[in-house]
Amino acid sequence: MSDKTGLELLREPFPAHQISKLPKPTKAQTDEVRADYRAGHRCPLCNGWHHPQAVHLDYVGHAALTSRLLDVDENWNWEPLAFSETGLPALDADGGMWIKLTVLGVTRLGYGDAQGKAGPDATKETIGDALRNAAMRFGAALDLWHKGDLTVEFISDKEAATLRDYITTLGIDEGRFLAKLGAASIETIPYMLWALAMKGIHAKEKQLEDEAA
Numbered sequence: 001m002s003d004k005t006g007l008e009l010l011r012e013p014f015p016a017h018q019i020s021k022l023p024k025p026t027k028a029q030t031d032e033v034r035a036d037y038r039a040g041h042r043c044p045l046c047n048g049w050h051h052p053q054a055v056h057l058d059y060v061g062h063a064a065l066t067s068r069l070l071d072v073d074e075n076w077n078w079e080p081l082a083f084s085e086t087g088l089p090a091l092d093a094d095g096g097m098w099i100k101l102t103v104l105g106v107t108r109l110g111y112g113d114a115q116g117k118a119g120p121d122a123t124k125e126t127i128g129d130a131l132r133n134a135a136m137r138f139g140a141a142l143d144l145w146h147k148g149d150l151t152v153e154f155i156s157d158k159e160a161a162t163l164r165d166y167i168t169t170l171g172i173d174e175g176r177f178l179a180k181l182g183a184a185s186i187e188t189i190p191y192m193l194w195a196l197a198m199k200g201i202h203a204k205e206k207q208l209e210d211e212a213a
Helices: 027-035 062-072 120-136 142-148 159-170 174-181 191-212
Strands: 021-023 055-060 077-080 097-103 106-110
Touching: 027 120, 055 142, 062 120, 062 159, 077 120, 097 120, 106 120
Parallel strands: none
Antiparallel strands: 021 055, 077 097, 097 106
16 A cells, blocks of 8 residues: 555556556558458457457556545545536537546546447446546556656657648547647647547547448
8 A cells, every 4th residue: 555645646556457458459450350350359458359459558447546536535526617508518529528627626627538439338438538537637547648758748750640640631620639638739749648649539530430331
């Protein structure tokens, strides 16, 4: 058990048994498996069915994060940044939700989405995603978000070029995309937000695929 208390405790690394694996196949890999189910496999890491060459990202699930938040502040709370006319949490044009997470009297923003999914499970996924994103701004699981040296501030030139190609190809509003990441330009996107940026890209791909279907 860590001897740290308060907000410092949020920055403590999560134990291995609380870290899960999230598959992140490329669009080409996803299309290949959709065209031929046999092109996928039952993954021994995440137990999902996807392309055997898909990479995995480490992430902390909703239950583990909630446990850590309770350890820090049993009265922690979150609320949506805006409400709809019916009194429910408001979603933006991309189906995502901005929230305010308050821990020990400190409030920070977070953003979550369900990558084009619908229904009750999608709502829960949006909330969980937003909580993880907001908690990251307190330092929770920052090492998993970053996946590298914390002295590296921005994404690489190659990653910036990849994002720019996706944004152009998919017709994404670059200004809105950067606003969600809190960056002034693609080149100044913090490396810790690379996974979040690509998550938005994949969500847009899914949206366009659904619209074309």
